[in-house]
Amino acid sequence: MSKTGQNQSSDPAAQAIGCRPSLTTNHSPLTTHQPSLLHYRPWRGQFRPAAWSVWPIARVSLAMMFRRKLFWGLYALGLLIFFMFFFGQYLLAWAETQAAEQTIKVGPIPIEPSRLIHQLRDGLRFNGSAYTFRNFFWYQGYMVMIVLAMAGSILVGNDFQFGSLPFYLAKPMHRWHYLLGKCLAVAVFVNLMTTLPALVLFVQYGLLDSWSYFADNGRLLAGILGYGLLLTVCLSLMIVSMAVWLRRTVPLIMTWTTVFIFCRLLGAALVEGFRYHPRWRLMDLWNDSYLIGSACMGVALDPNRQPAVWEALLLLGALALLCLIYLNLRIRAVEVVR
Secondary structure, eight states: OOHHHHHHHTOHHHHHTTOOOOOOOSSOGGGOOOOOGGGOOOOOSOOOOGGGGHHHHHHHHHHHHHTOHHHHHHHHHHHHHHHHHHHHHHHHHHHHHHTTTOOEEETTEEEOHHHHHHHHHHHHTOSSSHHHHHHHHHHTHHHHHHHHHHHHIIIIIHHHHTTOHHHHHTSSSOHHHHHHHHHHHHHHHHHHHTHHHHHHHHHHHHHHSOTHHHHHTHHHHHHHHHHHHHHHHHHHHHHHHHHHHHOSHHHHHHHHHIIIIIHHHHHHIIIIISOOOGGGGGGOHHHHHHHHHHHHHTOOOOTTTSOOHHHHHHHHHHHHHHHHHHHHHHHHTSOOOO
């Protein structure tokens, strides 16, 4: 047997870790070759700035949520409201075309079915107006709150609870990149349940009505996008801040429910029941976004029952600023070894 064969058979350590045995002689270690340790390979990709780390963080967060069946169940429940608007608009438009120029008698009273259906569409707000989309955003609020409560605890709270945040911050990126990636993931969930279905309803009604609907309602389209942007920014900052503060799922859901449901009931009771000043409704954060969204779409509001739009805008802006300050202080306190 050759010396090379003897060295290969007498190197059990190299064989145990799966490395190629070194080609050495019995008395000359100077001829040793470097083994390929654990088959590591050098990085052959393209190096990019630290700002590009936002998308991988958001992508991993989205994958964590999309793998959960509970999310898809809640999302399906949220789409029930969308389907109600979608098929309601379609069925009423179809019924109006089928009953055109016909008159029926109910007793001695002649009734035109097309006019009756048209009044029904206006009464239900299935007429493609700004009221249609404002009502859709309002009704979607409950399901959005539930999905965001689950997303906040999974995407952000677990990073603090299980100590994985230092892993992110140890990378060559800024803490704001981490926050922006998490907020981007939350923004995807918000728009999947509000802005995207609203745009589908806008396109659907334009196809059912006429092409002039798109040209005549440019402001309405901008209002839908503005309403969605407002919800995206405010809800993303609030749920990330609350998840950083509470971390666990149950306290987060209880606090989130208190903020968006209990405060809504309390504000409505004070204004409608006890006849307090409408400013008491500013405690309802979803109603504040509702006021600003209505202004974006050009819908008039009752000043005797609702506070001013600028007050709601000022409150949400101050709350977003406080969330940014808290997140900055909270993440700066995390010890990172680079």
